[in-house]
Amino acid sequence: MLSVVALLLASYLALRLVLPLRCAWPLRVVLAALIYGLALHHRIVARFAGSMASPELPKLVIAALGTGFVALLLTALLVLLLDLATLASWALRRRRALSALRARWLRPGAAALALLLSLYGTWQAMVVPQVRQVEIAIADLPPAFEGYRLLQLTDIHTSRLLTGDWVAEVVARANAQRPDLIVITGDLVDGSVHARRDDVRPLADLRAPDGVIAITGNHEYYGQYRAWMDAFAALGMTVLENAHLRIARGDAALTIAGVTDPVAERYGMPKPDAAAALAGADPDAPVILLDHRPREARGHAARGVALQLSGHTHGGHIIGMDRVIARANGGFVSGLYPVDGMQLYVSNGAGLWPGFATRIGVPSEITLITLRRAAD
Incomplete structure (x- = not known):
């Protein structure tokens, strides 16, 4: 179930975040592949390195995969909220808000914020309680x-x-x-x-x-x-x-x-x-x-x-x-x-x-x- 939800969110991000980027298409392909890889990493690890319950990988690798996965989920949530706000502004004809919500940097900025939050979350998960x-x-x-x-x-x-x-x-x-x-x-x-x-x-x-x-x-x-x-x-x-x-x-x-x-x-x-x-x-x-x-x-x-x-x-x-x-x-x-x-x-x-x-x-x-x- 977790992998299915993550796969759907990865597809949403590929469509709404990666595809609109103004960069060479090979880079967009790499970014999309990274997103899908993070979404499915539990299944991949279970196939090659232990199990979903117990990934047998170095600590740094587990922490990096976990940080990326949570960043993916948080990014999807933030981008979805921005898209809903954009839709509401369009329906209410709020042109100034609509213009701000369509800013080119906003969704990549949301991804950066999600990554920072995820890094903090991983650190908090690993501290001695x-x-x-x-x-x-x-x-x-x-x-x-x-x-x-x-x-x-x-x-x-x-x-x-x-x-x-x-x-x-x-x-x-x-x-x-x-x-x-x-x-x-x-x-x-x-x-x-x-x-x-x-x-x-x-x-x-x-x-x-x-x-x-x-x-x-x-x-x-x-x-x-x-x-x-x-x-x-x-x-x-x-x-x-x-x-x-x-x-x-x-x-x-x-x-x-x-x-x-x-x-x-x-x-x-x-x-x-x-x-x-x-x-x-x-x-x-x-x-x-x-x-x-x-x-x-x-x-x-x-x-x-x-x-x-x-x-x-x-x-x-x-x-x-x-x-x-x-x-x-x-x-x-x-x-x-x-x-x-x-x-x-x-x-x-x-x-x-x-x-x-x-x-x-x-x-x-x-x-x-x-x-x-x-x-x-």
């Missing part, structure tokens, strides 16, 4: 867990773009917060265990008194799922697959539950099952549910979950685009939401899929959550 501190009030939180510090990592997307050095810095920044518990809500990796073994090794250094608990996202299923489950266990993580565990403070407890990702069913793996995840849980312990995608939040609230932690959306990537991403995720895209008596937190994520690695106005994050007892 800052810590975002959030306090979340939970009804009936046991006094023993007042001030409990829970650190959420999500969408790390370890890859040839976000490599072991970057992961090590994320781990160091996470450990510096001295959390009581670390949870990872899916999409830890892109690629096979063999390809990413060295890059994920720093995750073994995550430290918290109550351990490191993880769930799967959709990307774990794209490359050697069972091998990754073994690898995560070797890194010291407890992976919850439609299961839960109990964290105790004396007689008080929290239930930490986790579900799988809906894409699991496509690969013959267990689909998400919140009922199974909560089966046998302490009825007096507040439930914190880890679900990579936020869209089932209302159903989880109906099961009595106190807090759901999710990722997957990357915060929408780009200001404005977040509204589109929200529609595909139950209306949830970034931040804290009250949902039928439950609290839902959707993290922007630490990293990004290398096939669309851009952040414009939507910063990455490591989330430090402090639990508070809700006022009666």
Whole structure:
């Protein structure tokens, strides 16, 4: 679907931006070929260098392709807006506006602006995320867990773009917060265990008194799922697959539950099952549910979950685009939401899929959550 949309936008740009250029036709052919190449680069890379989920190319090449692809999308949007404004000016007979909108430099200028924005977006996608501190009030939180510090990592997307050095810095920044518990809500990796073994090794250094608990996202299923489950266990993580565990403070407890990702069913793996995840849980312990995608939040609230932690959306990537991403995720895209008596937190994520690695106005994050007892 992404390639089809990109191909249509590339055709639009070839018609509206490249064809009108006053330059030799061989140069216009080269520019058009570049635009179509960027539009189809996911398919080309998947054919010759890894897969769409995990391009096995040098970091600089991945960054350059991603920058060009996002620049293509932004240019198409800007040129479309200019064309719509031109059409409106013509219909309303606004001659001065029409003349300005037909300026020869305007559309190439829009392309230059799009490229600058895309360069910024790629840089933002590759920086080590800052810590975002959030306090979340939970009804009936046991006094023993007042001030409990829970650190959420999500969408790390370890890859040839976000490599072991970057992961090590994320781990160091996470450990510096001295959390009581670390949870990872899916999409830890892109690629096979063999390809990413060295890059994920720093995750073994995550430290918290109550351990490191993880769930799967959709990307774990794209490359050697069972091998990754073994690898995560070797890194010291407890992976919850439609299961839960109990964290105790004396007689008080929290239930930490986790579900799988809906894409699991496509690969013959267990689909998400919140009922199974909560089966046998302490009825007096507040439930914190880890679900990579936020869209089932209302159903989880109906099961009595106190807090759901999710990722997957990357915060929408780009200001404005977040509204589109929200529609595909139950209306949830970034931040804290009250949902039928439950609290839902959707993290922007630490990293990004290398096939669309851009952040414009939507910063990455490591989330430090402090639990508070809700006022009666």
